[in-house]
Amino acid sequence: MDLRQLRYFAAVARERNFTRAAEILNIAQPPLSRQIQLLEEELGVTLIVRKSRPLKLTDAxxxxxxxxxxxxxxxxxxxxxxRRVGLNRNRVLSIGFVASTLYGGLPSLVRKLRRSAPELDIQLLEMLSIQQVAALKEGRIDLGFGRLKHGDPNISSTVLREERLVAALPQDTALARDSGPMPLAALSGQKLIVYPKEPRPSFADQILNLLQDEAVRPSEVLEVREIQTALGLVAADSGICIIPASARQMRSDVLYRLIEGPRAVSPVILSHREGDVSRYLDLVKRLIRDMYAENPAWLEASNVGAPIARAPDADTADD
Structure with a gap:
């Protein structure tokens, strides 16, 4: 077994088609099929169900x-x-994040990290929570800041805090006439905009599950790809969107009301590979504790109670 075979198999598994995989790899199909066959023979198990269209992977x-x-x-x-060490370049730290965390503590954390570790080349990559899990396992990112809990034993996740949810409302809607906290039940019969449309599960499913558990039934649900689109549609009087409280900074031409209830929250989750003992991970956790201890305005406005300042020490996995 060699790395070439692993790359060949990964391409076939991704494309679910030998022909497309061969085109992407720039090789003929027969040699590709033969390499996968040799891999299966070495392992002693079948990896691909070839009779299905598209191809399917076996459990193995x-x-x-x-x-x-x-x-x-x-x-x-x-x-x-x-290469970077050989060329005297900085150490790379890649951080995945969901867009809404840019309106909370992520920018402040990154500034602190740059000051504390100037030798780091910090790369910020926007990706959804479910994409962060795969990216961590593949080594494409070192840390992830997301909102989706998971049960992957290879990824350690810590809930840093629970952020309040708010309803983004068109300025002319009746619900916007009151500025006080709004019960979830008020969304019954309303047109709801959720994001992201894909991949799933995602923040959209958190919101839809919350409404279902509270027996709240919107008249219609419109799914869009990103929060910016969702809030733009709210401004155009096309519906109501539920977002994390810190993201209220994104648009000033819509109105926001906090949503009542202890379950109307969204977690902010730090994820990393299980067993990671990097000193930079420890540094990030310490900086998070320091940042929360400062109690910045964005934290006071969006958090539920006190931040979970001990969480970065806990490495508590979300099962």
Whole structure:
């Protein structure tokens, strides 16, 4: 088994088609098929169900695909790190984030991190929570700030705080006439805009599940790709959107009301690879504690009670 075979298998697993995978890899299909066959013979198991269209992975194939992606990601990360050391370049720290965290503590944290570790080349990559889990396992990012809990044993996640949810309302709607906290029940019969449309599960599912649990039934649900689009549609009087409280800074041409109830919250979650003992991870956790201790205005306005300042020490996995 070699890295070439892992890359070949990863391409076939991604494309679910030998022909497309061969085109992407710039090789002929017969050699590609032969390499996958040799891989299966070495492992002694079938990885791909070839009779289905598109191709399907067996249970063994899914496990092997997940492990192969981690190996390939680590190899790419090792190559890049080695080049940087050889060329006297800075150490790279890649951070994945969901867009709404840009309106909370992420910018402040990154500024503190740059001052505390000037040797770091910090890369910020916008990606959804579910994408962060895969990116961490593949070695494409080192840390993730998201909102979706998961049960992956390879990823350690800590809920940093629970952020209040608010309803973004068109200026002329009847619900916007009151500035006080709004019960979820007020959304019954209203047109709701949720994001992101895909991939799922996502923040959209958090909101839809919350409404379902509270027996709140919107008249219509419109799914869009990103929060910016959702709030733009609210401004155009096309519906109501529920967002984290810190994201109220995004638009000033809509009105916002806090949503009542202890469950009307969205977690802010720090994720990293299980077993990561990097000193930079410890530094990030310390800076988060320091940042919360300062009690900045954005935290007071959006948090539920006190921030979970001990959380960065806990490494509590979300099961």
């Amino acid at each position: 194939g899914r496990l092997f695909h997940e492990q192969a992606l981690q190996v390939l990601g680590r190899v790419d990360q090792m190559k890049d790190a080695t």
